[in-house]
Amino acid sequence: MGDRERRTVFVTVGTTCFDALVKAVDSPQVKEALLEKGYTDLIIQMGRGTYVPSKVSGDGTLQVDYFTFSPSIADYIRDASLVISHAGSGSIFETLRHGKPLIVVVNEDLMDNHQSELAEELATRKHLFCASPQTLGETIQEMDIETLNPYVPGDAKPVVSLINKFFGFPDD
Template identity: 85%
Template sequence: MGDRERRVVFVTVGTTCFDALVKAVDSEEVKQALLRKGYTDLLIQMGRGTYVPSKDSGKLNLQVDHFTFSPSIADYIREASLVISHAGSGSIFETLRLGKPLIVVVNEDLMDNHQSELAEELAERNHLFCSRPQTLQETVEAMDLDALQPYMPGEAKPVVALINKFLGFPV
């Protein structure tokens, strides 16, 4: 890599099993899309998943590594140039609070997936990009980081109200 600036993509599935996301970021197509966007490293936190991503980037000049769990992912998020995350609210809000560009990948296998509504609402407000595992490559290729709007923590109340309404709790 010489003196080329490191641009790390950090992928997190939290404590869940989200093999579809790990497989998607491990695909040659997504790795090539990340390289075309100028990213140099891919670090995957794979949680309880059974799919183990390849550390061999083949002909690609992308450094790839993975791990299962960490006591805190905050340092990984801080060091990242881009975060690709499951749709868990903790991971989403921690990344937005740290001001990092974020692609949220919705796990469509979850029943009553309120997480997709949270991700889609924040995407509509231009705080993040929302994707599915099968559309991750297209999302990476189309993303314009300059279009993202900073997330202001005071905005959580409307989002919480939306989640509570969806779950049938008093607003």
């Protein structure tokens, strides 16, 4: 078993409750899609959520583990081959900074959703993939990580103007 390369998928909801994302990741369709892409382990940070994912893993299935909070999710992000995240800007930029492939899952239950605009803009620029809980399985099946553009943190200008646009500040 030890000779198999581990390819971990790390799922994070930050400090929020986003059961729809945890449920989606726990679904047979999503697990199947991840397996087909060659991922071996699934680690879910479930935040304040109440939905508990199933840990059952047999042969040919993902090894699943989960926890609520960790003082530093940076380690999990660093070790991951793929990150599936809620649309919080902290989680997004942390993942992009580590140069990890990222699927941002937008929480459609949030009424005031600046977050989805940020995620969609970064998806348009091909820094990440964007999904909803309903389309996550499809997104995993169809994604081609090779098509992603590395995010270069040094170039803050586009991001700054994006943030200014959200908050209605003039762009200098």
